[in-house]
Amino acid sequence: MLTIQQQRIPVNPFSRPGKKLVAKRGIVMHYTADPGASAQAIGNYFSSLKNQNPDDGTGDRYASAHIQIDRATIVQSLPFDEMGYHCGSKQPYLPEALSKLGSYPNNSTVGIEMCIEADGLIHEDTFNNAVDMVVYLIQHEGFPEVIFTHKGVVGWKDCPLPWVRNPSELERFKQEVHSQLNSQEEEEDLNLSxxxxxxxxxxxxxxxxxxxxxxxxxxxxxxxxxxxxxxxxxxxxxxxxxxxx
Known part of the structure; x- marks a missing residue:
């Protein structure tokens, strides 16, 4: 897996509330909706939200993700045990999300943003880096093999759009994650008396x-x-x- 570059968002009301997850129940996949933008650029955007003024009379945006991934980079913006604002919803959550993630999925999940190319697609290198990242979260950070899309959590948001348009990509992603987990378990068991x-x-x-x-x-x-x-x-x-x- 690529080295995880640390680009932590300062604690602030809009993109890093500093609250601990109440549990680790799943992983939510997103896309950046910004063709050609890099993982670092998306991380910079989330960090910039701290500069909003809640008293200036304009609408404020609350948004962040734990990880941003592009073809060559993985950037971490939030600690894996802290809450981000990546799958909140003013509308009711879907029943499966409620049953597996709890009543407020932001406080029990990690959010991963996949960058898209200029053509609006997720490059295969980005796809593979995301697989590696999810495997890492499951093996080393205590998250279960429970993978949702943003749309699968809230229902109304077409995110990640390339997977909404081609649902087989989500299934391929889950299969790749599962295959890596199984193969690594088989190959890496400690041989001890x-x-x-x-x-x-x-x-x-x-x-x-x-x-x-x-x-x-x-x-x-x-x-x-x-x-x-x-x-x-x-x-x-x-x-x-x-x-x-």
């Missing part, structure tokens, strides 16, 4: 108690011998980034 699994589980519990890791899911997966090589590498990297030698 029963005693080694016990030692690893105990060590993860100690790290959790010391708050060196904060996700107990790793312990649960080690306990049932389902922790993968990539997940163990991620845990190790996270600990090293906290200055633990």
């Amino acid at each position: 029963a005693n080694q699994w016990t030692i690893l589980t105990t060590q993860l519990k100690e790290l959790f108690d010391k708050k060196l890791i904060t996700d107990s899911t790793w312990i649960d997966k080690a306990a049932v011998k389902k922790l993968t090589v990539s997940e163990l590498l991620f845990i190790n990297t996270a600990i090293l980034n906290r200055g633990i030698k």
Whole structure:
């Protein structure tokens, strides 16, 4: 996967309210509706919304996404555990979205904006980068394999328009994500003895108690011998980034 470039929006009322997600229930796919605009440009736009004045008598816009993706770049604007304004609606949400995402999907989902080319289409490189990003969110950030389009959440908005016009693209996207998850699970399972699994589980519990890791899911997966090589590498990297030698 491409390196995720950090371009965080400052906390503000219009594009980064600074509120934590109440749960991680799904991933919502969008398109930028701005032909030729880059991921960085879209991130800059969301950030610029902080400059609005709520007292100037003009209408204000509330909008943001966690991730913007183009053919060569992935830009992160919001932390994955914070709420963005990417799928709010003044109209009732669709029943499936309500059942899977809760009564206000903004506070339980991560939003991904896919950039479109000058011809209005999503380039295959952008498509593939988005697949990789969703796989990462599922494997490393605790999101379930629950993928919606913006239209699938609110019903009235044709977003992402290329997929609304060609619904098979959404199905292809879901299949690619599922295929990657399955193939990586098969290829990357840790090959440890029963005693080694016990030692690893105990060590993860100690790290959790010391708050060196904060996700107990790793312990649960080690306990049932389902922790993968990539997940163990991620845990190790996270600990090293906290200055633990």
